[in-house]
Amino acid sequence: MALLIEGGPVSQFKALVREIGHNKDVDIEFATILAPLPDIRIKIDNMPIELDADDVTVCEHLRDHKREVTINGGEVVEMTVMSPIKAGDRVAVAMYADNQGYLVIDRI
Template sequence: MIEQIEGGGFSQLKHVIKAIGHNRDVDIEFATVLAPLPNIRIKIDNMPVELDADDVVVCEHLRDHMREVTINGGEVVEMTVMSPLMAGDRVAVAMYADNQGYLVLDRI
């Protein structure tokens, strides 16, 4: 199951940093998306195992999410922003907690 962290990108990042604390043992690695959300699977370069949705946290801007928008100054409407992640995409992943926690930061 993908961990759902409430709020915008900044508050989500703040939550993750607070959860892991000041930690010099955070590594940023590249990975390939093998299967898209909601059952995401990724393969981190130079790691022999695949990670699935239970193993990773995916930032909000990479998941399906709702936004309120106006078009040409019209009324405010709700819009669903679909996840941009597809199989074959390359992503940046933060590995923390002695490489037991994985945060998909962005598509690269």
């Protein structure tokens, strides 16, 4: 079950935090990346199934994204930051909504 939220990355994150809130039912688990983005597949430790791109949401800093930067005080340029996650990486995953929602929050 992927959480589909409209808007840019910041509004998506805010909406996701609103959805999760300070919920004591959120668990943090460890997982292994089986296939990288965009067709991500993960295996959460101690779970018998694999989750795919339709099942998980991935935080922006782990996806390909664009940033405006300056180099050596020069002009502002846009650069693309490539996803740092690859097959075999270990990640932290927040499980919420009675373990029906999965958010990949960071590489570990």
